[in-house]
Amino acid sequence: MEAFLLDLVPGLQDAWVGATEDEVARIEAIAGRPLPRFYRWFLMRMGHDMGPLAYPTADFSAPKVLECYARRLFAPNPRFLMIGYESDEMMPLHFFYDFEHSIREDARVTKSHAVGGGFHHVFDTFREKLTWGTFLAFHLTTLPQSCVGSFKQRDGGDLRATLDPIMESLGFVHPVSTGPNCGIYRSAEASMVTYAGPEGLPGYQTFRLAGDDAARLRRVLGHLGRDSSLRVDVDEWRPQLASGV
Incomplete structure (x- = not known):
């Protein structure tokens, strides 16, 4: 730590x-x-x-x-x-x-x-709390492009049990280990945090994914949505993407 x-x-x-x-x-x-x-x-x-x-x-x-x-x-x-x-x-x-x-x-x-x-x-x-907030404030918010949204485990199971192996296969590491209700992921391509409150909805977490450009972030989201039982919803791109991107 x-x-x-x-x-x-x-x-x-x-x-x-x-x-x-x-x-x-x-x-x-x-x-x-x-x-x-x-x-x-x-x-x-x-x-x-x-x-x-x-x-x-x-x-x-x-x-x-x-x-x-x-x-x-x-x-x-x-x-x-x-x-x-x-x-x-x-x-x-x-x-x-x-x-x-x-x-x-x-x-x-x-x-x-x-x-x-x-x-x-x-x-x-x-x-x-300290790890998640520091990684968000001092790393993710400094990257040029990000998106926010949510993950939902379609079968209602353990979301992190599905998410972690896929993120590791994409080259992400956990700079600090966390429990089941928040995740911290970092790679040369992008970084991400996920979060759910201690008594939040089972199998549901919000996320913020950030990197150098939208194409890299789309590749990560594509793998997560295609190769797993996760439902991936993107609510907002920051900054907003140009029309047609």
Whole structure:
């Protein structure tokens, strides 16, 4: 994970700033349990400053987490730990760990309002949220042509079990391993991310595929639609293709 981020964002190691051991221990005390291994790594690497990886309105820093609990904006909870404070007044949904769904030395990331209410589950793990978002922002959006759409497993089975072997046969690799609800694929020809929420529709994921030109992307989509049980729907090309292309 660390090698992936440093390769994707040159100079990141000079920009991020980690939390102190004391801050990590205090957050662990609030959680009332050992912190997931990945979250501990995150805090020790960028628990004070995420550098270029920082979110515009969400603060995942250790000092902010501790401040929010000190001000009693959130009450300690054996299941949920607030890990990211959202300052957007229009949509103030803060990020929480859901320890009831701990997995892969990490845990589910969900969002909720500080005053309570329902939870909106966003990623199976914090690791996948960070990886998926960084790959999208620092790689896919820099490529000249992209398209967005969705994949649907026609027989209702495991979408990734169908998708992964075909992508590997086309020369794509997984720069970082992920769980079943999001995929990261990279090759010399193109790159792609897929996503479904932890409680999304079975056999369905959205995707963004990007590369140097539309012809390359069409070849990838053609293989996926022709050689598998996947239904491929393209909703938009970015930039929009000229008429007849």
